[in-house]
Amino acid sequence: MEYAVETFSLTKIFSDWWGRAKxxxxxxxxxxxxxxxxxxxxxxxxxxxxTTLKLLLGLLYPTKGRSVVFGGDGADPKISARIGFLPEESYLYRYLNARETLDFYGRLFGLRAKVRKMRIEALLDMVGLKAVANRAVGTYSKGMARRIGLAQALINDPDLLVLDEPTTGLDPIGTRQIKDLILMLAQRGKTILLCSHLLADVEDVCDRIAILYGGRIQTQGRVRDLLQQTSKKQITTDAISDSAIEKIKQVIEDEDADCVVTSPMDKLETFFIKTVAAAQQQAQPTSGAVSTTRIGGFLAPQAPVESILDKLASAPISRDTSLETPATEQVVPAESSEPKPDEQLLSELTEPAEPLGTKPVVKDEKVKTEPVEPQGSGQEQIKKSILDQLTGHRRPQNADSEQTDKSQAGDSGDA
Amino acid sequence: MHSIWAVATNTIKQALRMKVAVVFTILLIVMLVVMGVSTTGDGTLKGRLQTFVSYGLSLTSLLLCLLTIIVSIYSVTSDIEQRQIYTVVTKPIRRFQFLLGKLLGVILLDVALLCLFSAIIYTITIYTPEFSNATETERLQADNEFYTARASIMPPEADVTEEVDEAYGQLERSGQLPEDMSRDEIIAELTSRKKLAKRAAAVGYELVWEFDNVKPVGPDESLFIRFKYDVAVTPPDSQVYSRWFAGDYRQIKYGTKIENRIYTFDRKDPVRTFREIEVPADAVAKDGYLAVGFLNDPRFNNTSVIFPLEDGLEVLYKADTFTGNFMRAVLLILFRLIFLACLGILASTFLSFPVAILLCLVLFFTASFSGFVIESFDYLSENIGVFYSYTFKWMIRLLPQFDKFSPAKFLVPARLLEWSLLAECAALMVCIKGLLLLVFALVIFSYREIARIII
Structure with missing residues (x-):
């Protein structure tokens, strides 16, 4: 099984009732x-x-060819237990509320009641719908429904996440959150297949892309390889004096090359999030979804070093205490309490040297904003997921090494 | 199993929250209570009870049938049309589990509602005498002829083959055979005439029927002779005067000493109406033998009296309690609902909501009048012939016969609904026909494309 998803001459022909008009x-x-x-x-x-995604998941049957997901059929329960799917619109049972919706999907996966309840709370928290969780989802706005749709796709902690237009209908914060989530899940070793026509989103998160037209792949490859202008170079510096700029220009002219000097622009996305975060801090009321950039506990990166003492201290407690994360955190001194969303956002946004947002042209790496990312604070790294302990998900690698592995894998794969 | 259960509970929630079930429930409760208070029947307590139970159960059955059809079809087709199914079947659940979940949900809903409504009907029925100002006689009559479950014995059909053959031979010899009828038709006609003749009493003549294996529950219980007169010429006052006998006829026949008492009744009864004669249980001989005699009284009558073949005469005796009978009658309704749920699920696997509803309603009403439908097609078959009897006939027989297993048919005359009949109903309606539909549904659903687009 070299590939998580592979298709072989996959063909789907739609015909009318008489079998015509192909x-x-x-x-x-x-x-x-x-x-x-x-x-x-x-x-x-x-x-x-x-259509491709539906063929992979067994919602449609191919006219010709076949598809393989995790070495099997995507519709096989054994395989689909490892898949999370967000369809192009959130098709939800309008009469259920958010909590019941997630509970229903959790039960389809056969999750035990305790695990289910914990994950539901974590996911509701993550998608910012905790306050409206007891309202029927039929009354939700499109963006809110989208968030619940995303939450249901994550309830089984899937190895493969299939996202169909994940960001449509979401506000910029939601979009950013999904992008962060995608990157973070990728860090955790998940595979993500998404389709979209919002190029900016794809560009930010994807390792590789395929461009389809008329049902055929027109081009396929690593985003970096496809987009990098190897004939040009960009240098970004702190604010330096004009004389220094002149010196640099001189050096470049000696190389017989042209150069342009400008101040980099903030992305509109960053600016928007900054504005909303400011409003949120003033606690202005909203009836909509509360935008957080928190990531569900059981989806968060694993602790880099898990000491035996930690395990011993936390394991029985996480079994006995009911599901509120804060309670557990109070009891277990090793775990830091989770930062408030607003503070996270603010600290993230006010970070002076945001690593990649200030380099809009260079696409060597993906734009990343990870409020709860491991580098953010040393304490965060130790944060463990209670759910994972319960479900037996343990990932020994730390987040950084996963990141390295991943980029290596990508490189070797393309070579 | 957990996924089937998840789908089932979701289906129940859907039915309740989409208010389909709620509307039906409230409607039915109101109607049952109003009916319980307002029905009068023929003025007697028994008549009132009969009317209430008959209409109450029929109404419950009808509304629950409609509810079952609607809920089972809606919950599957809406999932497909509104595409919630995309997120469901991509979870680790097999297609058949999805359908079984839907079916289980509908059946559980049915069971709950049926329990509720039958409890209401039962309670009203049981407490009606206490809140009515019925006389003691009426109460006694209700106890004997309504709050009971009586087994029925019909007289065996007379064997008339020889007489028919003889009559046919005579006609043939005298050249009087009608030319526009086939031999089978003539034989059938002769047979029914001869059989009827055996059940007809001319003025001053007597008819005697003998029964074996009559086993009343106790010596204090009564037997009932239930009969209906048909007459050659309707008398001016539409009444037939008669003398009835009940007892061990062998004592007279063989001239032995009279040990068991023979009861006689002089009566006046209207024609073409079911009437009952109460006979003390000691009329039955120790070996379960009982003879019933009817004398067409020559003093007042001047017409032949005929007892119709199907239901002209039978002997009833108490064999079970009303409660037991009522519960079995409710089970009959449940079987019907299970069948309809399977039908609804099948229809919704390949049809859209309105079409599926239409199909199921047509089948439901056909099944409700299956006796009539089968009869009329049998009549037609004389003209269509071979084609009909080999194709359509079998398709009609595949339908369940709701009217054959109608609960009111047993509760109104307080007739014993035997476990064997219940088992037959369960086997035919649920185990064979329902299961067949379900298998079709599972096969179709497993192979259809969920996200199919027709361009």
Whole structure:
């Protein structure tokens, strides 16, 4: 099993009732998605992105060819237990409230009641719907429904996340949150297959992309390779004196090259989030979703070093205490209390040297903003997921090494 | 199993929160209570009870049938049309588990509602005498002829083959055979005439029926002779005067000493109406033998009296309690609902909501009048012939016969609904026909494309 998802000459022809008027929705598609990679399917409307996903998940049957997910059929319960799927719109049972919705999906996975309840609370917290969790989802706005849709896709802590237009209908904070989530899940070793026509989003998160048109792959490859202008270089510095700039210009002219000097612009996304965060801190009331950039506990990166003492101290407590994370955190001194969303946002936004946001042109690396990222604070790194302990998910690697592994894997794969 | 259960509870929540079930429930409760208070029947307590139970159970059955059809179809088709199914079948659940979950949900809902409504009907029925100002006689009559479950014995059909053959031979010899009828038709006609003749008493003549294996529950219980007269010429006052006998006829036949008492009743009864004669249980001989005699009284009558073949005469005796009978009758309704739930699930696997509803309603009403439908097609078959009897006939017989297993048919005449009949109903309606539908549904649903688009 070299690939997490692989298709072999996958073809889907839609015909009318009489079998006429054939439309090649997907035409001879050979797709390879590696383990632990964020793969983007791009294309204009009607290019076969969604159809491809449906074929993978067994919602449609291929006319020709076949697809393999985790070495098996995507519709096989053994395989689909490891998949999270967010369809192009959040198709929810309108009469259930958010909590019941997640509970229903959790039960489909056969999660035990305790695990289910914990994950539901963590996910509701993460998607910022805790305050409206007892309202029927039929009354939700599109963005809120989208958030619940995302939460249901994550309830089984999936190894493969299939996202169909994940950011449509979401406000910029929600969009940013999903992008952060995607990157973080990728760090945890998950594979993510998403399709979208919002190029900016894809560009920010995807390792590799395929561009579809008319059901065929037009081009496929690493985002970096496809976009990098190898004939140009960009240097970003702190604010330096004009004389220093003149010196640099001199050096460049000696190399017989042109150069342009400007101040880098903030992204509108960053600016927007800053504004909303300021409003949130003034606690202005909203009836909508509360935007947080928190990531559900059981999805968060694992502690880098888990001492035996920690395990001994936390394990029985996490079994006995009921599900509120704060309670557990009070009892276990090793764990720091989770920062408030607003503070996180603020600290993140006021960070002077945000590593990549200030380099808008260079696409060597993905734009990352990770409020609860391990580098953020030493204490955060030790934070463990109670759920994972209960469910037996243990990932010995720390987040940093995973990141390294991943980029190595990507490099070798493309070579 | 957990996924089936998850889908089932979700289906119940859907039915309750989409208010379908709630509307039906409130409607039915109101109607039952109003009916319980307002029904009068033929003025007697028994008549009132019969009317209430009959209409109450029929109404409950009808509304629950409609509810079952609607809920089972809606919960599957809406999932497909509103596409919630995309997020459900991509979870670790097999397609058949999804359908079984839906079915289980609908059946559980049915069971709950049926328990509720039958409890209401039962309570009202039991407490009606206390709140009515019925006379002691009426109460006694209700106890004997309504609050009971009586087994029925019909007289065996007379064997008339020889007489028919003889009559046919005579006609043939005299050249009087009607030319526009086939031999089978003539034989059938002759047979029914001869059989009827055996159940007809001319003025001044007597009819005697003999029964074996009559086993009343106790010596204090009564037997009931239930009969209906048909007459050649309707008398001016529409009444038939008669003398009835009940007892061990062998004592007279063989001239032995009279040990068991023979009861006689002089009566006046209207024609074409079911009437009952109460006979003390000691009329039955120790070996379970009982003879019933009818004398067409020559003093007042001047017409032949005929007892219709199907239901002209039977002997009833108490064999079980009303409660037991009532519960079995409710089970009959449940079987019907289970069948309809399977039908609804099947229809919704390949049809859209309105079409599926229409199909199921047509089948439901056909099944409700299956006796009539089968009869009329049998009549037609004389003209359509072979084609009909090999194709359509079998398809009609595949339908369940709701009217054959109608609960009111047993409770109104307080007739014993035997476990064997219940088992037959369960086997036919649920185990064979329901299961067949379900298998079709599972096969279709497993192979259809959930996200199919037709361009």
């Amino acid at each position: 439309v090649y929705a997907v035409d001879d598609l050979n797709l390879q998605v590696r383990y632990n990679e964020v793969f983007g399917l791009l294309g204009p409307n009607g290019s076969g992105k969604t």
